[in-house]
Amino acid sequence: MRRLRPTKRRYCEPQTCGVRQRNRTASPATQKPAVPPPFLALRLAFTAAASGRDEVRYGDTTVFLAPDVLMSDDDVLSVRPGAGPAGGLLLRVRYRPGAAQRLATATGAHLGEQLAVLLESRVWSLARTQSPIGRGDSLTIGTSAMGADAERLVAQIRSRWPPR
Secondary structure, three states, rough: OOOEEEOOOEEOOOOOOOOOOOOOOOOOOOOOOEEEEEEEEEEEOOOOOOOOOOOEEEEEEEEOOOOOOOHHHHHHEEEEEEEEEOOOEEEEEEEHHHHHHHHHHHHHHHHOEEEEEEOOEEEEEEOOOOOOOOOEEEEEOOOOHHHHHHHHHHHHHHHOOOOO
């Protein structure tokens, strides 16, 4: 049996108590076009929850992603996929100077914390920062993607950043 909690004038269910229902459909002229998430994104990851952080799982680890994206598709000049020593997908990423500065500033201020690599909004790698990242113009990223997942990601990478 559901418990109802009292309000000033009536009883209501806890999920809706105090929530005003609004017409959530806006006219087409006022709707903002949906922005798809980036295919490739680097974000700081923390072990503690905080306001604005997204909770995600990576294997059997739970981390909380900072809201700021340090590098995404618009920052990437090229990506060369390859195979890592353990067979996982390895990415050699060249990026713009603005991304280099954001990476260096953020990772320098958070040494010992983790950096999450997201492909298709899924965490494929967590790396602990030992020194600031982004002092050059490229980065090599090892991921846990293998087999069919790696092949699918490589096809998408090559369609976005064709080999030169």
